[in-house]
Amino acid sequence: MNMFLLAPFMPLQGSEYAKSVDLLYEFIFWLGVVFFIGIVGSMAYFVFKYKRVGEPRNIPQFSHNFALEVTWSVIPLIIVIVIFFWGFDSYMSNRIAPNDSLEIKVYAKKWQWEFEYPDGTRTLGEFHVPKDKPVKLIMSSDDVIHSFFLPTMRQKMDVLPGRYTTLWFQPTVEGKHQVFCTEYCGDGHSEMMAELTVDSQDKYKEWIENGGLDKDTPLDQLGARLYKSRNCNTCHSIDGTRIQGPTFKGIWGRTERITGGTTVVVDENYVRESVMDPNAKVVEGYERGVMPTYKGLLKDREVNAIIEYMKTLK
Amino acid sequence: MSTKYVDSVSSVESTAHSENYINAKKGLMSWIVTLDHKRIGVMYLGSILFAFMLGGLMALLVRLELIAPGRTIMGPKTYNQVFTLHGAIMVFLFIIPSIPAALGNFMLPILLGAKDVAFPRLNLASYYIYVVGAIFCVASLLMGAADTGWTFYTPYSTTTGTSVVSMTLGAFILGFSSIFTGLNFIATIHKLRAPGMTWGKMPLFCWGMYATSVIQVIATPVLGITLLLLIMEKVLGVGIFDAKLGGDPVLYQHFFWFYSHPAVYIMILPGMAIISEIIPVFSHKTIFGYRAIALSSVAIAIIGFLVWGHHMFTSGQSELAGMIFSFLTFLVAIPSGIKVFNWVATMYKGSISLNTPMLYALAFLFLFTIGGLTGLFLGTLSVDVHLHDTYFVVAHFHYVMMGGTVIAFFGGLHYWWPKITGRMYSESLAKIACALTFIGFNVTFLTQFVLGSRGMPRRYYNYVDQFQPLHAFSTVGSWILGLGFLLMAFYLLASLKTGKKASDNPWGGVTFEWQTPSPPPEHNFNYVPVATHGPYEYKS
Amino acid sequence: MSSGNHSHHVIPVKVYAAIFGALLVLTYITVQVSYFNFGVLNIAVAVVVATIKAMLVCLYFMHLRYDTVFNRIVFFSTAIFLALFMGLALLDSGARLPVKPSQFADNSPVPVDRTAEAAAPGAQPAVGGAEAPKSATPENKH
Amino acid sequence: MSTAIHGTSHGHSQDHHGHHDHPEYLQHHFSDAEQQVEASKLGMWLFLVTEVLLFGGLFVAFAAMRSLHYESFHEGHEHLSKTLGIINTVVLILSSFTMALGVHASQTNQKKKLINYLVVTLLCALTFLVIKYFEYSEKFHHGLLPGRYFTAHHENPHVSIFFGLYFLMTGLHGIHIIAGMSAIGWVLWRAIKGHFNSEYYTPVENVGLYWHLVDLVWIYLFPLLYLLP
Structure with missing residues (x-):
């Protein structure tokens, strides 16, 4: 009806x-x-x-x-x-989640969402859930108040620092669903989006098995997608303008001066090290301690994908 | 008609006609240290219209930025500062003082038949406190404006580097200006009514001012303490509202909304008060349900204190609190509904003349009905979870605040313009401006209801492409709206010079202000007014 | 010309002295009570005694007893609005406590202040799980 | 309400006081003295409402934080000296008493007594501030300061919140004491110049109301901060 x-x-x-x-x-x-x-x-x-x-x-x-x-x-x-x-x-x-729901921990931090599955799989800016199964999000914030908003599920709950708030839904429609942040949280408030993908049962099982990776997409395309979904774009531009971090445009193979006088050539090792431990070698003129570490958030294949993508940015 | 108790000598009246509160004393000093409630009202009118222009400019900038996703004319940080200033200037500097302090200051004593408000010196002090508060807010604008939204939610407001302290200090000071106005009006209404004017014979504008003043006196101190705690939180790091230091951010939201929801009734009640004055005069019919309208004003003022939690349904508040606040929110909707029904009933079998004030009153009924009805969506728990902090909320409060209070304010301004300035404005231009404002408003904000329902979050600098057409449509609406207000500014200022002389009673009203010359003499009346009948009794 | 109407009511000095004495006695009582630990009862006693003292000051020192009815309504309405504010604001302060671990199946501790760790170079960002993380918002032993 | 209707037919001189057939204290827009007295007292009571709600906000914050961090507040409360608190309470109640006697003296036209009582009230207020000064300096010395300036040793994590609220509440109360003292000083100066008599003593009464309210706030502050275990 x-x-x-x-x-x-x-x-x-x-x-x-x-x-x-x-x-x-x-x-x-x-x-x-x-x-x-x-x-x-x-x-x-x-x-x-x-x-x-x-x-x-x-x-x-x-x-x-x-x-x-x-x-x-x-x-x-x-x-x-x-x-x-x-x-x-x-x-x-809709406030009390069923007991058998899949519990995903959600961490909100200034301008990105981070998801952690019970088996330890961690993704940034996107998460997958199986269809027709209740999903319970247990959310907390690292800095200011954010708010997790799923328009297609008509669900919203503020994400507070220092305590957990919960929200649950049972998706019935497969495909991609948009997630917004709806509590004002600063400059990147409108960038702080995430993407929920509702998969069929087996597709979800396959996704969760290999830790949330895409097998077939070529590395530089995957790198381009990760550049956006992992929110590199919030601080590193690809058109030469400077935001909080150095631009990726034409960075590959360039020698950069590091604070403390030494220089380094931008190659695989430097990029991998800077991703895992951002404060090791900071380019001169940029602040330390701004870039969060991606250790445990980016699989090796994903780091390679980003490296390939950076090579294409002339 | 109210009999003049002391039959003043007609010759005296004619000479007094040329000598009124404007030319009674000359020179800037006579305005700066005036104790005359009419002059203070005019000074307030000038200041709040300036604030309205400033806030309106910010609104046009916000809408212009949102015409397309991504960067249009400003960066994200500037955008956040501009929408914060739009909110803070419009709320603290314009809409709260607008009707009570400007039109209320001028009209209340005259409507009561009094010579002045109860505490004239306090009235002048209230204006200068407003000016000092405004300076702090504008100073914050110059030193890197606050980018926290007009709600200053912690912990963002305590951790951002922008000049939040200056803006909150400005709002803190403006709070006192609002308290003094409210305090003044309650004492005036209680003690300075004309002989014979019982509570049942008082014009409904005074009832509206009374209910508004009760809220101003009881709610504003809590805003004062909230902002004081916020400043201390930022300066000393006390840790009451910051989770990292052991505080509770939701406690701040309780503090803030305990003031801010009654504040929205400080905004709408005066608007309703003006509509209750305009509709009977232009329908030439006594108001329908005087007692119901008067009591529902006071009822809204009291119940208004019980409902602040509906701003926090998704803030991690417990379900019990959500239920209580949702239920009480629906109770507060009833008195507003009763008022609207009574206004429409007043027009039944009347003789309606469509002058500009009446056009604004009709626009008010149209827009406020939409505003009120969309409030039902936001009061319902499950629907509010979806609609909270989206453009649906932005559209709702603009329909109630702008479609309600601002339209009523301009209706009141046009209704009393002859009395305040002694001049008539050009009726045709005024009608065009009203039409432009009405169309521009609806184009701007009706689209935002749809935007909000589809999930467009509030305070977004950049948005996903699917919302672009509606945003562009809304931006065009804001241009029409801006045009309407520009035209109004033009012909009102022009009327000061070229407007023809206004008679004492251009609209045929029967309340006291229409029985004294326009502009009124310095002591409002050349005789002692006596209330012998109700405020809207027309000889049919 | 002074009409002896009610607003000029003069209270004899004796009454003031009696009220003064009563206030001192009540202060003494509330101080003595504070030396014993009755748990929650202490708060109740403290507030009740303070309210009695406040009423005495209001009714006699501030002439509220001989004042117009409206002034009384005005002053006592503040108590109602204050109680309303405190009641509804603290109604769910229990629900907003930093959440105790037992509430979650994998008893992950109270949300960890990860930025403190992340900023510290090389520190392994303690993410939930078994090992006790160094957390800036320690649990609340209630 | 007997309103003597007297047609002041045309605008008269704008000064407030020098008015031939009215007592000089009567402002022009009031029809008679009694209307002015009642209006100013109503205005004062409304102002007291805003003061009560201002401090009420602080009490709500105190209650909320105390329920969240009971041990820290208990530990913080141990640092306060109960004896100084008791002395301050007695001093304020005494000042309230002398203020009430002052109002009584002005009602019964005893200018000498009025001046003496006002002076005694001022002295009590001064002693209150001096005791407060000692308390504060002792806290500054031990580093028991609000928020990020808290350097004292503490077992429980949030003792700084207790002192944040302690300084906020007693500080705001102290500011109101100073404001009260200046108001009493102003009334004392006018009393000495003989402005008040049994017909016109509203300023004394209003300042008295304000002072009693300041005492009232301390009556609630004292047990919550000093006494509760």
């Missing part, structure tokens, strides 16, 4: 819960339309019918009507209480 007239208003319905929220959304919407037409319609009608012509004469001066006033107080009261209970009921049904 779910002929959802407001489909263009809402994002994809990614779960059953999303459908129930949309139903309530639609109910309030049409209720609003009825009241709106009632109020603005009668206003427009009165303006048209009782337009002043010349001097106003013998205008009835009644000032109140107790019965009418009671009705238009009680009826809205009943309607809003109905909306309250409906909203509260569906909210509560």
Whole structure:
């Protein structure tokens, strides 16, 4: 029966819960339309019918009507209480995660999301979940308040420093779903996006087996995707402009002066070392301690992919 | 018509006609140290309109930046500073003082039949505290403006390097200006009503001001202590709101919203108060349900203190608290609904003349109804989880604050412009400006409801491409809106020079302000006004 | 010309002295009570005694007892709004405590301040798991 | 409310006080003295409401932080000296008493007594500040300071929050004491110049109300900070 007239208003319905929220959304919407037409319609009608012509004469001066006033107080009261209970009921049904749900730990830090699976697999900026299985996210922040927002699942929960908050959903639609950060957290607030991929059961099993890697994509293409999904783009540009880190454009093979006078040639070892231990050799003029370490976050194949991608940036 | 108790000698009245509060005393000093509530009201009017222009400029910059994803005219940091300034200037410098301090200061004593507010010196002090607070806010703008949003959420506000302390200090000082205005009005309404004016014969504008002042006096001190704690948190690192030092960021949100939700009623109640004055006059009919409107103003003021948690449904608040706040939020929706029904009922069988103030009142009814109804989405727990901190919320509060209070403020400004300045503005230009504002507003913000429902988060400098068409459409709307306000500024200023002389009672109102010359003499009345009948009783 | 209306009510000095004495006695009581540890009861006693003292000061020293009804409403309404603020703000302070490990299956400790580790060069970023991490927000032994 | 209606038909001189048929303290926009007294007292009570809510905010923060970090607050509370707290409480209650007697003296037209009581109240306030000074200097000496300036030895991690709140609450209260003292000084100066009599003593009464409120705040501050184990 779910002929959802407001489909263009809402994002994809990614779960059953999303459908129930949309139903309530639609109910309030049409209720609003009825009241709106009632109020603005009668206003427009009165303006048209009782337009002043010349001097106003013998205008009835009644000032109140107790019965009418009671009705238009009680009826809205009943309607809003109905909306309250409906909203509260569906909210509560979605606050308690089933016990068998897949628990993923989510760490938010300034302008990137990091996911950690129970088996230790860690991904940055993207995560996969199996279809039709409840997933529970246990979230905490490393610095300021962020907020994990999954529009297609109609789910959102603030991510606070110093404590865990939880959110759960049961996806029913395969494919890619966008994740936003919706609590203002500074310059990169609008860049702090992540991507949820809902796979079928076996595709998910295969993905989780090899630690979240893509077997077939060529290295430099994978490098290009990782450049964005691992948020290198937040600090390293590819068009020569300087952000917080040096630009990747034409960096490959160049000799760089390191703070402390020594120089180094940008090659595989330097890039791998800087990725795993960023403060070892910092290029002159850049701050230490800004770049977070990617140790345990980037598999060897992924580091090679980024290196290949950097070679292509002339 | 209210009988003049002391039949003032007509000759006196004619000479007094030329001598009014503007030319009673000459020279800048007479304005700077004035104790006359009308002059203080005019000074406030000038200052808040300047703040409105500044805030509006910031809004146009924000919308211009968002016309396309990625960088359009400014970087992310500048964008964050501009939208923070837009929020802070509009809230603290414009919309909270706008109706109470500018129109309220001018009109309340006259509507009550009093010579002045209860504490004139406190009134002047309140204006100068406003100026000092404004200087701090503008100073923050010059020294690298705060980029935290007008809510200054910790721990971001305590860890960012921008001048948050200067902005919060500005808001802290502005809080006192608001408290003094509220305190002044409560004492005035209680003690300085004209003989014969019981609470039931008081114009509804005064009821609205009374309810607003109650909120100002009770809620604003908590903003003061919140900002003081924030400044101490940033300066001394006390650690109450910063999780790393053992504090609790959600506690800050409770502190902040305990003031800020009643603050939104400080904004809307005066707007409603003006609408309750305009609609009866231009329908030539007594207000429908006077008692219901008066009591619902006070009810909104009281229940307004119980609902602040609906700003924090997704902030890690417990489900119990969420349920309580959601239920109370729906209760506070009822009085607003009652008022709208009463206004529409007032127009039934009236004789409606579509002058500009009435056009603004009708626009208010249209926009405030949408604003109110979209509030139901945000009060419902499960739907709010999806819509919280998205453009749906931005659209909702612009419909209620701008579509409600700002439209009502300009309606009130046009309604009392003849009384304040003694001049009439050009009716045709005013109608065009009202139409432009109405169309521009709807184009700008109706699209944002759809943006928000589709999941576009708030305060985003850059956004995914699927939202681009709606954003561009909204930006075009903001240009139309800007045009409307520019046109209004033009013809209102022009009317000071070329506007024809306003009569004492251009609109046929029966409240006290229409029985004294415009602009009114220095002591408001040349006789002692006596209230012999209700504020809206027309001889049919 | 002074009309002896009610706002000029004069309270005899004896009453002031009596109130002063009562305040001193109450202070003495609340100090003595604080030397014994009744647990939560201490807070209750302290607040009750302080409220009694406050009422005495209000009603007699500040003439609230002989004042207009509205002034009384004004002053006592603050207690209601304050209680409302404290009650609803602290209602879920229990839910917002730094979460104790037992709440999670793999009893990972309270979220670790990883930036402190990450910044320290070469430190192995302690990510949950068994070994006890050096955490800046230690548990809260309640 | 008897309102003597007297048609002041046209605008009169704008000064507040020199007005031929009115007592000089009556401001022009009030119709009679009683209306002015009630208005100013109502204004004062409303101002006291804002003060109570200002300190109320601090009490809420104190309660929230105490429930979060009970041991740290207990340890912090040990550093405070109870005797100085008791002395301060007695001093403030005494000053409240003398202030009330001062108001009584002004109501009964005893200018000499009014001046003496106001002076005694000022002295009590001064002793309160001096004791506060000793307490603060002792804290500064031991490094028991708020937030990042906390250098004292501590077992529990968040004792600095306790002292953050301690200095905020007693500091803000101290500022209000100073404001109260300057108000009393202003009223004392006007009393000496003979402005007050049994008809017009509203400034004395309002300053008295403010002073009693400052004492009221300390009555709540004292047990919460000093006494609670």
